[in-house]
Amino acid sequence: MTKQYYGVPLERSDQLKLPANRNSCKPEKFADWLEGYGKERRLAVDLFSGAGGLSLGLQRAGWTVAASVDSDERALETHAKNFPGMSLRMDLGKPEVRDELEALLKPAEGKIDLVAGGPPCQPFSRAGRSKIRSLVKHHGRDPEDHRKELWKAYLDVVKRLRPRAVLMENVPDMGLGDDFIVIRTIEQELEELGYATQVRLVDAWRYGVPQHRKRLILLARNDVERFGWRPESERRTTLRDAIGDLPVLPVKAREKVGDREWEYSEPEELSSFAREMRKRAPKEHVWDHMTRRVREDDWLTFDKMTSKSLYSDVDPELRRYDAEQFTDKYKKLDWGDLSRSITAHIAKDGYWYIHPEQNRTLTVREAARIQTFPDRFRFAGTRSDAFRQIGNAVPPLLGQAAAEALLPVDGDESAEGGLQPYWRTVREDLTKWAAERRGGADWFQLPGERMSPLQATVVALLSGTRLQSAQLAKMVAAVKGRTTLTQTEYRALLDAAPTESARSRVDRLAVVLDEPELWNDADAIPKQLKMKPAEATLYQLLTGKDLLWIGQAALRVAARLNGSDSDRTNRLSDGRVNLVKLVGAGEEAPLRMAALRLIGNTVCRSREPLCVECPLARYCVDKDNVASDLFTDAMSGERGRDSVPAQARGTGRRTAARR
Template sequence: MSKPAVPFSTGENVTLAPHYRSCDLEQLRAYAQKAQKAKKPLAIDLFCGAGGLSLGLQEAGFNVILGVDSYQQAAETHKAHFGGVSLCEDLSKPEVIDAIGEALKGIAIALVAGGPPCQPFSQAGKSKIRHLVQEGARHQDDERRELWQSFVAVVERIKPQAVLVENVPDMALGDDAIVLRQLVAALEALNYDVHTRILAAWQYDIPQFRQRLFLVGVRSGTAFKFPEPVRDTKPKLRDAIADLPVVEAGAKKLVIPYQEPEKLSRFQKWCRRGVAAEEQNKLYDHIVRAVREDDLEAFRLMDHQTRYSDLPEALKRYRDDIFDDKYKRLGWDEPSRSITAHLARDGYWYIHPEQHRCLTIREAARIQSFPDWYRFCGHPSHAYRQIGGAVPPLLGKYLGKAILEATSSYDSSTRYVSTAALSTTLKHWLEQEPEQNLVAPWRRSTDLWQILLGITLFEKLPDRQVRLIWSTFRGRWADAKGFLKDTHREAAIRAMRQSKLLPTITAVARSLSKKNALDNLELPEVGENQLEMALALADLSHQRPIFAPIYRVAERVFGAEDERSSIGHEQLMVARLVGVDQGGRAYAGVLEVADQFCKPGVPECTRCPLNKVCFTASKTYQPVSSQELIPTG
């Protein structure tokens, strides 16, 4: 076996002493009771990782008295920096939740925060999990997908004033968006008003292209607003790490002297703050893995615009048609790419702007907005993993301040209508609306064949004709086999003047009439958008695809002008409108409302079932009870 080009080295194992006020779970009640006297609101951080969010919340004014994570090195890091309890435990275990609930019984907790493990929701995570499922090493339904339920269970036991959840944007935008909708429904059931937003880190002074989904739940009567961006120009990586000393690839000295540039940027000063007097000239963890000779040669040829595919063939160790950005040199005058836990494996995505090496631990920590005094337990790979998985402390600080501001006052005029109320209203209205009034009556069905029959064939007909003949043909062609057995189907479709659609609907019927047709459904004859909509209406998919009419309804109902420039606001608004949507009925209701009342131009608000809570209909933020929406009888 040939030797690797770079000798394997785990690096030095960093151990840190526990915080001088740390305690165990049995002592937490006494610790919390004493902490309450300091008048700072108490918070706990579940799935806390290395403590990025905890640090931000502390700086915002909270006192974080408990952190829980199943990753040993992260829990040890948290224990080194925070008083109270830092627990290395698996929150999927009911006995752990019971122990936490018992320890905090009777203690007023202001905030429960945390980020249930995000890998099942991330694009990189999905690829890895798909491979493990194929290899039989993991079940298709990853149990971490359900760890949000553990989070809710703790919230239910502790009953905090507010809740903060962090995750990757794909939890809202991807195939797993149902998890976000379920989480919102669960928190609303516990009497929280729930707000969601995807925030870009660079808008809050953090020098990287990082986006994260945040969910904030506050008690009814609390007017919460996400923090406004603090900048509209992108921060420069230069202003974050250019003051750090030059080090070679493979540097292993855990402590080296700072270098003192002529001028420090505001961000660099912020990172250097809080260093103890006796540590003023000590820079920790400015260490980095070694680089292979062939990679070093490649690095020397690269600037921040060079793509992996631009390198000479002799220097490519990976396919450039798949790994077009396998190597990425960062640019001084732009933010870094998003720091992720992948750094623990290799740093090819994070090549220093000038030096021919990857980012050091300290540089990665700075880009995440960790101050220089904040250190990480374990070997270098453990440190990189902790840093990449953390919530940037500076972003946590801004969110913490917004939550404190909201929970410090009560506003009886706060306008919030629960997702459950909106979803139920749409569902009930669709069920009760006379069929002859519906623009697309097949939306009331949950049978995929009936829905596709309507979408494929009847949607092309004038509304008046649909109302006259749909009920007849719905019964005549009740299922795909019945359609195929009808020897007069061609004549009937010809009479509708839809002969050109006969091959399409016949192919659909043949596909759906096969045994176990839904197990491996392929309908190339149906457009992708049409099929996605049909699967949603039949509740055969968790996705609720967004089309212009649906977004039009959501935008008019919520009137969210301040959110229109935020990332993913369309998906988040529609998710709030339809909720969990068992059976696809709320989704069907939105489509029908869009076609009947909420048309382009001037909407017909007086007849719309959502007019009591619609911003466009009312043009004023009046308090509305969710109960007003839900039809009785």
């Protein structure tokens, strides 16, 4: 900052105290609540509930939240006001607290239909990781943020309660940031309990949320295997649709902006979204239409900005931040577009959310609208408390769309002992095939006991040479059974190299000749040989590290099995989601990942795939894009399958009743 004054009077807004919902209950009265208000209702538990965005989505889809759990006192006060049931202040990171929760829910044993939740996501998000690094470096923060492990607490509660259905929401980085290891682990453990699972990266705007917001949604159910979402909408709910009807506020520099209660007059034309938000709200006024005071220099800056303005466009005399470091410090929103994603940072400042016409930042009510909280929904605490709760919430309309996919199916009951999930079956066949190939001529393509760091190094270095499989096999045979590189093996590799490119790759091994100790430290080899990222990834995979190999060959296999084009359109997002269904988790995950690479490089080719040789042909949804005779040959002699589950097609048939 170049100026060291606040520019507005420091103030703390009043603290809104909210009474509990008339149908809320204390733990000691929970058994009575179940026999009263909760009787004959479809019950859910919301973990890490915050203010209740996901709870509201569940409610809109037909569930009653019997219990919500969070550690934020103000958020729980908000939840208790807006929902029935118990609002429990607990730190689920502690096993003894989960024991306590299990005991409290004992009266509802067998009655909890769904467990939902969004384990705290800041450590997974890019912004969150950056903030934590700063706290570790400058403020002594423990580098192991326990919030990143709260997914384990979430999964533990699911295992204890064994609901029919499970819903988890988080930021995409929960998957994308760590090769989906957390998601793969959760899916595999749920499948072992008899749940069919589904993971999606969802653009919230496609379900009516007026903002750019991509979320990761994991669904699971143990009653039916085929389930899908309602169709996505192509129509965007714009910012004008969302907040255009809210009253204009007088804005003067340094003066109070808005108030807890503000007069509201419904305009002649009201968007369908705004009409939905106004249901059950007072007709004459709107609550919490208030925001921070505006500095004089900010008023001038906001006045000159458009939705296209960058912070570097701001008059240098008015800048308070380094324009190179804070490239997007200010953002004026556009009436005709979606809002920027509302995050908890709005509790610190509103510079990312400048009103399109009024020289101020968004109000609490406007932020709530953009998150799809209706106007009747109040937030406990101060203005900053409200902003934080809103920014941390799951948009209720997104939660509703996800929950609808989990509605019970008329006439179906949970399968005794659980389901045999489709993708688990696919992985079992893939593992069996890979284990057999590992014992034969393809041993050098797959991790296992026969694969030493030396062989993995040779394969990784030669991976970009376009050698034919037989040529690569001949070269690797020169070091088969060896654990260190001597002059003899080095010379044999050079002699076996059929091309100049292959010889140049072997030449890179000269720096590690006759260094037997090096090969005992597998992790040091990529750095010692200055492997390129793709080479290092393949090396790690072949030495048994659990990771995703994001190569075109494997992505193509996954896309065809899912009936999608994610290998060509969204490789790093939807492509990886499709891939993780096949890779799974556990000790055999690296073997399956390497097997998918092998299949993609040999038989599942981009053109003229050899379906007759593919071990996964019977599961291929993309059969319309391959020669019908090849596919028919591949299917002959295989064990019968009436059909491929709809969830494998990417646009699965929705069987759950919708409300």
